[in-house]
Structures are given as C-alpha cells and as structure tokens.
Amino acid sequence: MKYxxxxxxxxxxxxxxxxxxxxxxxGGLYVPESWPQFSAEDIAAMRGLPYAELAARVMEPxxxxxxxxxxxxxxxxxxxxxxxxxxxxxxxxxxxQHWVLELFHGPTLAFKDVALQMLGLLFEEFLSRExxxxxxxxxxxxxxxxxxxxxxxxxxxxxxxxxxPKGRVSDVQRRQMTTVRAPNVHNIAIDGSFDDAQxxxxxxxxxxxxxxxxxIGAVNSINWARLMAQVVYYFAASLQLGGPERSLAxxxxxxxxxxxFAGHVAARMGLPIEKLxxxxxxxxxxxxxxxxxxxxxxxVTPTSAPSIDIQVxxxxxRLLFDVGGRDGLALAEQMRGFDASKAMRLTNAxxxxxALFTSARAxxxxxxxAMRWAYENCGEMLDPHxxxxxxxARAADIAPTVPVVTLAxxxxxxxxxxxERATGLRPGLPARVGDLFAREESFVELSGTYxxxxxxxxxxxx
Ligand SMILES: *Cc1c(COP(=O)(O)O)cnc(C)c1O
Numbered sequence: 001m002k003y004x005x006x007x008x009x010x011x012x013x014x015x016x017x018x019x020x021x022x023x024x025x026x027g028g029l030y031v032p033e034s035w036p037q038f039s040a041e042d043i044a045a046m047r048g049l050p051y052a053e054l055a056a057r058v059m060e061p062x063x064x065x066x067x068x069x070x071x072x073x074x075x076x077x078x079x080x081x082x083x084x085x086x087x088x089x090x091x092x093x094x095x096x097q098h099w100v101l102e103l104f105h106g107p108t109l110a111f112k113d114v115a116l117q118m119l120g121l122l123f124e125e126f127l128s129r130e131x132x133x134x135x136x137x138x139x140x141x142x143x144x145x146x147x148x149x150x151x152x153x154x155x156x157x158x159x160x161x162x163x164x165p166k167g168r169v170s171d172v173q174r175r176q177m178t179t180v181r182a183p184n185v186h187n188i189a190i191d192g193s194f195d196d197a198q199x200x201x202x203x204x205x206x207x208x209x210x211x212x213x214x215x216i217g218a219v220n221s222i223n224w225a226r227l228m229a230q231v232v233y234y235f236a237a238s239l240q241l242g243g244p245e246r247s248l249a250x251x252x253x254x255x256x257x258x259x260x261f262a263g264h265v266a267a268r269m270g271l272p273i274e275k276l277x278x279x280x281x282x283x284x285x286x287x288x289x290x291x292x293x294x295x296x297x298x299x300v301t302p303t304s305a306p307s308i309d310i311q312v313x314x315x316x317x318r319l320l321f322d323v324g325g326r327d328g329l330a331l332a333e334q335m336r337g338f339d340a341s342k343a344m345r346l347t348n349a350x351x352x353x354x355a356l357f358t359s360a361r362a363x364x365x366x367x368x369x370a371m372r373w374a375y376e377n378c379g380e381m382l383d384p385h386x387x388x389x390x391x392x393a394r395a396a397d398i399a400p401t402v403p404v405v406t407l408a409x410x411x412x413x414x415x416x417x418x419x420e421r422a423t424g425l426r427p428g429l430p431a432r433v434g435d436l437f438a439r440e441e442s443f444v445e446l447s448g449t450y451x452x453x454x455x456x457x458x459x460x461x462x
Pocket of ligand 1: 110111112143144221253254255256257258259260307385409410
C-alpha cells in the first residue's frame with residue numbers, strides 16, 4: 001500500500017515511512033492511494049473475532065508489506081491487551097434506537113488510547129528496524145498528551161516533549177501526564193493558550209536547526225496510523241448490531257475530524273453506514289461547513305468539552321481531498337486561500353461528495369441536558385463530549401429502524417465538574433488510576449516564547 005499527499009507534490013510513502021512522518025513535505029496529509037475493499041462475505045467472516053484479531057484483519061491491507069500478518073497480530077494483541085474491558089470497545093444500549101460505544105477503557109480513560117497504544121508499538125517496531133530514534137514534539141489541550149505519554153513512556157528509541165498550556169488543562173489531565181516518571185518523558189507547561197503551544201510545535205517541525213539534529217515525529221491525528229486504528233471500532237460496533245446486513249448511523253463528537261474521518265474510511269471499505277453525524281459544540285466550523293458549505297474560522301470559545309474547542313480541523317482536508325476528486329494541486333490552491341483568509345467555500349463536488357455526513361451543534365445547555373437525559377433514563381453517566389454526540393444523535397433525522405451509535409470519547413471521571421453540574425453526581429476515577437493524586441508531578445514551566453521552548457528541547461533531547 002502506498003500513501004499520497006492531499007496536496008499532490010510530496011513523494012508517496014509506504015506504511016512504515018508514513019507512520020514515522022508528520023505532515024507531508026508539501027504541507028498536505030497522507031492518505032492511502034486507494035481504499036481497500038471488503039465484501040459483505042469478508043465482513044460477515046469477522047463476526048465473533050476478539051477485538052485484537054479484528055483489528056489485525058482491518059489493518060492488514062493498510063500495513064501492506066511493512067509488517068507480516070503474524071507480527072501485526074502480535075502488536076494488536078499487545079496494544080489491546082492493556083485495555084480494562086475484555087471487549088476493548090463495548091457497546092451500551094440507551095434505548096430502542098440509541099447505543100453508546102465506550103472507547104475509554106484504555107490506560108488514560110480517553111478514546112485516544114485506542115490509536116496511541118498501537119502507534120507507540122509501531123514506532124518502536126519501525127525504529128528498531130532501522131536503528132533510528134524519534135523525538136516527538138506535541139501540544140495538548142489534555143487528552144492527546146496523556147495518551148501519547150502513556151503509549152511511549154519507557155521506550156528506548158523515542159523521546160517525547162509535550163507542551164500544555166499552564167493552568168488550562170484539568171487536574172486529572174495534567175497529573176496523567178506529569179506523574180509518569182520515565183527518562184524519555186518531558187512535560188512542559190507554557191504561559192499561553194493551546195493555540196500558542198500548537199503554533200510553537202509547528203515552528204519546531206519547520207526549524208532547520210532542530211531538524212538537522214533530530215528526527216521530529218507527530219502523535220496528533222495528522223499521523224495516518226492513528227486514523228487506521230480508529231477504523232476498527234466502526235467494524236466492531238457494526239458486527240455487534242447486525243452488520244453487514246444492517247446499516248448503522250454513528251454520531252461522533254468532533255474536533256480535528258480524525259475520529260469521524262475513520263468512519264468515512266470504514267464506509268469506503270464497504271462497511272454499510274447510513275449516516276455519519278458530526279457533533280460539535282459552539283465551536284461549530286464543521287457544522288457550518290457541512291450544512292452551508294461555509295468553512296470559516298472564528299475565535300475559540302472555551303466550553304465544558306475542551307477537547308473539541310477548536311476552529312481549524314486538520315483532518316477535514318483529508319475528506320475534501322477524497323470526496324472532491326482527489327486533485328491535490330487544486331486542493332493545495334484552495335487551502336492556500338484558506339490559510340490567507342481563514343475562510344473558504346466548499347466546491348459543489350465536495351458538498352455532494354460529503355452526502356454521507358450530517359451535522360449538529362450543541363450549546364452548553366444542550367450538553368448538560370443530554371447528560372441528564374442519559375443519567376435519568378438509562379442510569380448512564382456521560383462525559384460532556386459524549387453528551388454532545390448524543391444530543392446530535394437524537395437531533396438527527398434517522399429512520400427509527402436504523403441503530404444510532406454515539407462514540408463515547410472520554411470517561412466521565414475525566415470531566416467530573418461538568419458531570420456533577422449536570423447530574424448532581426460526581427463520577428469517581430476507576431480503580432486502575434486511583435493513586436493519581438498521590439503521585440509526584442514533574443514538569444518544567446517555560447515562558448511563552450518560542451526560543452525558550454526550542455532551547456529546552458535542544459538542551460534535553462539526547
Ligand atoms: C480528541 C477528542 C475528541 C475529538 O476527536 P477528533 O478526532 O479530533 O475529532 C473528542 N472527544 C474527546 C474526549 C477527545 O479527547
């Protein structure tokens with residue numbers, strides 16, 4: 001399998017190369033050259049497989065020659081063996097039509113573990129083969145940082161520098177990053193916002209003084225391997241609820257468009273999907289883009305669902321490429337226009353090609369209402385992100401015979417204040433992270449200047 005850039009000019013790469021690469025050299029994102037196809041019989045033959053086996057089947061065509069099927073199965077067994085639930089991504093029924101797919105049974109209680117536990121092993125595998133090393137630099141508003149640190153802590157050939165905006169991540173989120181004591185983990189709190197941290201990371205990737213000495217790697221969802229791992233649970237849910245004979249709808253709380261793009265990939269591969277519901281909070285650029293063709297970024301409004309408080313959705317470019325005729329040079333032109341003005345219109349081909357998607361937006365009242373509804377009617381506590389997904393799932397116009405699955409992207413205990421405000425009950429941390437508040441923290445605080453961050457990384461990367 002070869003991977004091509006959405007902007008048409010970077011060299012194509014194989015799976016091992018694309019896993020270790022960040023952005024493509026032309027500024028685009030990598031996507032598979034073509035979509036692997038599964039027939040209804042192929043999908044039916046996956047029924048009853050343990051999650052790790054299913055994962056290996058779904059990933060195999062994407063991995064191509066980069067791993068033998070046996071090695072791939074060993075890696076999925078190791079990655080998903082660390083989950084606290086035997087089913088890895090269990091389904092919970094809410095009512096006659098609605099289900100929740102719990103993606104938060106990994107080590108850091110966020111759905112990002114599903115992809116990052118696998119990505120950490122892939123880094124280790126591909127780096128040891130070429131005796132190379134990788135310096136990961138990332139910015140986090142909370143969940144990516146902790147999931148990435150857990151996934152790579154203790155690896156020999158990977159170092160991770162994770163920037164978070166000081167005072168703007170929750171205590172649970174910060175402690176999940178800063179209490180991991182491994183020599184290859186470096187936490188940095190910066191004065192500034194998440195966007196400031198993110199902008200510094202982008203500069204590091206483009207800074208030749210840094211890249212001449214260190215190979216810089218990415219753990220956010222511009223990394224293709226993350227999306228590939230997320231395709232698996234769409235298959236898992238479908239197989240539980242009557243697929244491939246029955247088509248399902250999925251509602252996905254969306255920020256960077258990675259998780260819901262994985263649903264698009266599943267559909268392209270042949271999984272019957274009725275609708276993909278893009279659920280946003282008041283930071284609704286994606287809702288406006290899908291409903292009106294208006295992709296224009298405003299400023300970010302902080303909400304109770306901080307992991308989707310974003311305005312520019314990197315993975316949306318992958319969708320525009322795939323549904324708009326796969327014309328990299330035309331898309332590069334369109335994206336240059338967006339970079340200059342922070343606004344663009346979708347083309348007719350892009351709007352028509354995105355017909356599988358619908359969208360809805362939840363304000364803070366809708367989010368609290370959905371948490372209350374799930375608790376009072378089903379006894380289920382949902383985190384605010386999942387509640388936004390459920391609000392959109394219930395608002396969408398889906399035939400009553402079609403099951404609607406809302407992706408639960410975080411454990412409610414990651415956002416205890418918002419859950420308590422809505423339901424009156426404070427969710428407790430699961431026992432497996434129980435001593436989080438007793439462990440010692442370690443992080444450095446740096447001023448918000450780029451030079452301070454760069455010098456720290458250059459001084460501490462081995
Ligand atoms: C990262 C995250 C999301 C958004 O996922 P994307 O792939 O960026 O759309 C949603 N909910 C939670 C809890 C997250 O951590």
